[in-house]
Amino acid sequence: MLTRLRPDGEDLPDQGRLLTSVRTADDQLSAVVLAAQAGEEEAFSELYQHVQPGLLRYLSVLVGRDAEDIASETWLQVCRDLHTFTGDADGFRGWVATIGRHRGLDHLRSRSRRPADPASWETLLAVAGHDDTAVQAEESLSTAAALRLIGTLPQEQAEAVLLRAVIGLDAKSAAAVLGKNPGAVRTSAYRGLKNLAAMLERGRTD
Amino acid sequence: MPRRRRLPLVMTNAGGRGSQPSPDEQELAQALDASAALRQLLAAASAPPSTAELKGRSRAIADFRAAQRPARADPGEVATDQDDGGRRRRATLARAGRWSAAQLTVACAALIALLGGTAAAAAAGQLPTLQEAVSELFDGPAPAVDSPTPGPGSSSGHTLAPQPSHAGHGSSPAPSAAPSNTGPAGGRSGAGSGTSAGLGKAAPSTPTPATPATATSAVPAPAAAGTGSAAGPPVVASPGAAVVSEARATVQLRAPRYAAHLRPRLSPTAADQRRAWS
Numbered sequence: 001m002l003t004r005l006r007p008d009g010e011d012l013p014d015q016g017r018l019l020t021s022v023r024t025a026d027d028q029l030s031a032v033v034l035a036a037q038a039g040e041e042e043a044f045s046e047l048y049q050h051v052q053p054g055l056l057r058y059l060s061v062l063v064g065r066d067a068e069d070i071a072s073e074t075w076l077q078v079c080r081d082l083h084t085f086t087g088d089a090d091g092f093r094g095w096v097a098t099i100g101r102h103r104g105l106d107h108l109r110s111r112s113r114r115p116a117d118p119a120s121w122e123t124l125l126a127v128a129g130h131d132d133t134a135v136q137a138e139e140s141l142s143t144a145a146a147l148r149l150i151g152t153l154p155q156e157q158a159e160a161v162l163l164r165a166v167i168g169l170d171a172k173s174a175a176a177v178l179g180k181n182p183g184a185v186r187t188s189a190y191r192g193l194k195n196l197a198a199m200l201e202r203g204r205t206d
Numbered sequence: 207m208p209r210r211r212r213l214p215l216v217m218t219n220a221g222g223r224g225s226q227p228s229p230d231e232q233e234l235a236q237a238l239d240a241s242a243a244l245r246q247l248l249a250a251a252s253a254p255p256s257t258a259e260l261k262g263r264s265r266a267i268a269d270f271r272a273a274q275r276p277a278r279a280d281p282g283e284v285a286t287d288q289d290d291g292g293r294r295r296r297a298t299l300a301r302a303g304r305w306s307a308a309q310l311t312v313a314c315a316a317l318i319a320l321l322g323g324t325a326a327a328a329a330a331g332q333l334p335t336l337q338e339a340v341s342e343l344f345d346g347p348a349p350a351v352d353s354p355t356p357g358p359g360s361s362s363g364h365t366l367a368p369q370p371s372h373a374g375h376g377s378s379p380a381p382s383a384a385p386s387n388t389g390p391a392g393g394r395s396g397a398g399s400g401t402s403a404g405l406g407k408a409a410p411s412t413p414t415p416a417t418p419a420t421a422t423s424a425v426p427a428p429a430a431a432g433t434g435s436a437a438g439p440p441v442v443a444s445p446g447a448a449v450v451s452e453a454r455a456t457v458q459l460r461a462p463r464y465a466a467h468l469r470p471r472l473s474p475t476a477a478d479q480r481r482a483w484s
Contacts, residue, residue, distance in 0.1 A: 039274045041267060041270065044266075044267065045263065045267055049260060049263070052255065052259060053260070057251065068262065072262050072265060072266070075265075075266040075269060076266075079266070079270040079272075079273040080273050082270075082273070142250040142253070143250050143253050143256075145250070146247045146248070146250040146251040147251055150247075162251075165248045165251060166251050166252050193244060196244055197243070197244040200241060201241070201243070
């Protein structure tokens with residue numbers, strides 16, 4: 001039976017246990033990818049639960065409020081082309097991120113050609129959510145604030161930080177997603193983190 | 207209940223790919239260690255998913271289920287999928303529209319050529335044997351071809367004098383002016399009497415000799431061609447009406463004349479065929 005892939009541990013677990021759990025999680029994710037390719041719905045659901053949060057956060061920085069639509073399109077294409085994928089867990093995350101990035105950039109191009117027509121407030125009244133808004137806001141406040149801060153970075157630095165820190169790609173896979181060499185991605189991620197640290201330090205002193 | 211934060215994956219990747227982390231990963235780890243606030247920020251950015259982030263799960267699973275079905279197994283079910291089916295339907299329609307436009311153009315051109323050629327051949331009396339047979343099947347057998355016999359009116363030498371056509375060209379497409387050839391050819395009305403002789407199918411071919419008054423009249427009366435009111439008093443026409451009437455009479459005269467000239471070329475073949483069939 002499939003188990004949870006991501007270690008939900010404490011803030012700073014010791015390094016040895018962490019490495020073991022990461023390797024185990026990646027191995028399990030590779031097995032889950034194979035199971036989903038064989039047509040198992042449960043495996044696909046586990047894949048979705050594992051990859052979707054990072055993908056959605058990455059897309060929210062990339063395209064803004066249309067991130068959910070782009071993520072849906074991304075998963076539709078993943079479903080259609082899943083049988084063509086070959087690779088391990090990291091490769092799968094990179095593959096999904098690549099599809100999402102292409103979709104997002106296409107969306108940005110089309111949005112620049114056609115200005116959006118915002119829905120009227122009468123339309124929005126009919127779309128009531130089923131979840132508790134207060135709980136959702138409390139839960140997503142810190143995550144949204146963190147993503148907003150990352151979104152203030154230059155785009156290549158923000159993408160490098162998100163791909164590496166949020167989606168969890170290594171430098172080689174992130175470079176494949178961004179179409180750059182791994183060294184450039186490492187540099188961008190490093191500069192982005194340093195900029196973030198500087199911003200946080202400035203905010204603390206102010 | 208507060209959510210437990212995960213360790214940022216950038217730290218897990220730093221050691222997860224090998225025993226010795228690369229220099230850039232060491233730099234990343236140092237950057238994280240140097241700033242606790244940055245570490246908290248990345249932990250927040252990679253927090254466990256909320257329910258809102260996973261609300262598209264059922265739709266994704268439905269897409270996955272639809273993608274797992276073979277495309278040809280149940281086209282109706284595939285078509286109900288909004289995105290995939292819609293895209294396929296649009297592509298099919300675009301392809302069909304492109305092909306149908308080309309096919310429609312070719313079909314229209316072929317139809318116009320076929321109908322035009324048939325009409326031209328029919329007008330010239332040169333229909334192929336098979337089409338001639340079909341035409342006769344619906345139209346009745348064409349009578350035997352006679353040699354054109356000049357009527358008495360044709361000897362007048364006048365350009366507008368009617369050429370009495372040979373009797374019995376029932377398939378002539380010229381307009382019938384049958385009422386005029388049955389009426390007495392008196393006065394100016396005689397100008398149209400010979401024109402209609404033998405043109406109509408049902409009208410008996412009774413060519414009326416033109417009277418001397420007809421031969422000398424330069425402008426035929428407008429009412430003489432087809433009204434049949436030959437017994438009435440002669441009508442004095444205006445010059446414009448006379449020109450129109452003259453043109454109309456010319457058209458009515460020439461069409462059977464051409465048909466009469468063209469018919470003998472084809473007729474032997476058609477007659478032979480008919481004889482062979484009979």
